[in-house]
Amino acid sequence: MAEQKALQLEKAKGSFVISTVPILKPGPGQLSVKVITAALNPADWKLQTLGVFIQKYPAVLGTDIAGDVEDVGEGVEGFSKGDKVFGQGFQVNEMGGFQQYILIPADIVGKIPSNIDYAQAATIPLGFTSAAVGLLREQPGGAGLNPNFDLKVNLSGQSAIVVGGSTSVGQYAIQLLKLLGYSTIIAYASARHTDYLKSIGATHVIDRAEVPADSLAEAAKKIANVPIKIAFNAVGDKDSRAACIDAIVEGGQVADVNPQSKDVDPGNGKRIFPIFGGSHHPPHRDFNRILWKTLPKLVEEGKIVPNRVEKLPNGLAGIDEGLQRLKAGKVSGVKLVAFPQETA
Ligand SMILES: NC(=O)c1ccc[n+]([C@@H]2O[C@H](COP(=O)([O-])OP(=O)(O)OC[C@H]3O[C@@H](n4cnc5c(N)ncnc54)[C@H](OP(=O)(O)O)[C@@H]3O)[C@@H](O)[C@H]2O)c1
Incomplete structure (x- = not known):
């Protein structure tokens, strides 16, 4: 089975380590996406520090991603290999954003409009x-x-x-x-x-x-x-x-x-x-399906602009330091964005 790098939280309130894990095939209704950019959110350091909500360790955190469709699951329409997409991960390991390949339900994924890049796209989902x-x-x-x-x-x-x-x-x-x-x-x-x-x-x-x-x-x-x-x-x-x-x-x-x-x-x-902002949150799912169909057009027309970006170095290894800056309140008006494919 093909393999990838993932940033894993070893245990509740533990440290992050880079591990090698399998690249999974998408299930029905899912896409496999090669993650080019992953944005950092306060939720990521809160989950690490508080040790709550995560069912299984080691855990892959991270919600906001942009990248290329690698594989298309059964029943998915409207997406093909190579499409540039953005979307929101979830707190199960195969859907965590801090890795090189992610599985994500196709009904809450958008195509990246040509006026923004991968880093800008990753600032949007959550x-x-x-x-x-x-x-x-x-x-x-x-x-x-x-x-x-x-x-x-x-x-x-x-x-x-x-x-x-x-x-x-x-x-x-x-x-x-x-x-x-x-x-x-x-x-x-x-x-x-x-x-x-x-x-x-x-x-x-x-x-x-x-x-x-x-x-x-x-x-x-x-x-x-x-x-x-x-x-x-x-x-x-x-x-x-x-x-x-x-x-x-x-x-x-x-x-x-x-x-x-x-x-x-x-x-x-x-x-x-x-507010429960997750795209996956069951009570919001119908609303979020409409949202993900509408959002790419709003971005293309310049009606919704992405956050300003600060690019983080060192691939997945750069995320820990970024989360510490977020936790310390040292990030102002920008989104920190990592590049998982640049992991050594
Ligand atoms: N419930 C949900 O579903 C959900 C979803 C996403 C986020 N959140 C939560 O929402 C909060 C914001 O998340 P985020 O990712 O948007 O944060 P963020 O971009 O990382 O927030 C950084 C900004 O916070 C501003 N700030 C800090 N304290 C402030 C205060 N007292 N008054 C006004 N501005 C203040 C800073 O402003 P200055 O530049 O002016 O210093 C800085 O620009 C976090 O607590 C996060 O956990 C919840």
């Missing part, structure tokens, strides 16, 4: 799906702003706030709100990201060094043309959550990246809910 599920999908999983991902929906005149505008997820939330026609999109981020965030759709940027989280709601309400009905919390800590709840009007909603938000009662008819 960040974009998290923003889309949180904002668009029907309640209770989402805010229900556009449950069928209908590109004709227009919510012009409305105001929204994205706390953590420079995060990967936050950048996609800003772009989706722009796509929905929101008139006022307030981003809370470091001032150095102002021009970039305005270029992707933010109408106002509140500098987080100047305005502390406990004054954010007041500052946002002053800017908003109409009361804010939707806040997207891409930071997920207690202070950012409190600011989001305070910023929205009675009956408004907060989409929060942190699962712990499910335990919060914001009162005043306000609603807060946790």
Whole structure:
């Protein structure tokens, strides 16, 4: 059987090692993809550090990949060997992104449009799906702003706030709100990201060094043309959550990246809910099928732009250091992207 290199987490809370593992054949409905780029996410260091959710060790982490179709499983239509694709892996070893070949269900894979490269494509899957599920999908999983991902929906005149505008997820939330026609999109981020965030759709940027989280709601309400009905919390800590709840009007909603938000009662008819951004997550699967059909066209038309990229050296061996930088909060406004085929 053909073999490949994989970055494996040896045991719960353990270290990463590079191992040789078989390249598996795709099952029915699956693609085998040669992984050219794999993006890093905070979830990867959290899974390593906390030792939760993983059923079996050694484990291959990593969700966001782009690459070339290597093999096509039974029943798959619309993909052939050599197609350039991007998609989201999952927490079972054959679907982990930090390896040279991955299996992935074809219904949640997109073809990479010609205006972006593999590294840019890998920045999109988890960040974009998290923003889309949180904002668009029907309640209770989402805010229900556009449950069928209908590109004709227009919510012009409305105001929204994205706390953590420079995060990967936050950048996609800003772009989706722009796509929905929101008139006022307030981003809370470091001032150095102002021009970039305005270029992707933010109408106002509140500098987080100047305005502390406990004054954010007041500052946002002053800017908003109409009361804010939707806040997207891409930071997920207690202070950012409190600011989001305070910023929205009675009956408004907060989409929060942190699962712990499910335990919060914001009162005043306000609603807060946790986002589960995975493309594979069964309750979101129908929505995500539509998403993956729509997304490549939006990227091709420049309506959704990828995150800015920092390329990591040393193939799979460079990932550990990248995750440590993410954990230390030393990554700002860019996505770290590794190149698994460059593994020594
Ligand atoms: N629930 C889900 O399905 C799901 C999916 C994806 C991500 N997440 C979670 O969502 C969060 C964001 O993930 P990501 O990949 O988008 O992160 P990321 O891009 O790695 O986030 C880095 C950015 O966070 C910003 N930041 C940190 N603290 C902030 C604060 N207090 N206020 C405003 N901005 C702040 C930094 O901004 P500056 O540059 O301004 O310093 C930096 O640009 C993580 O906690 C992640 O685990 C959840």
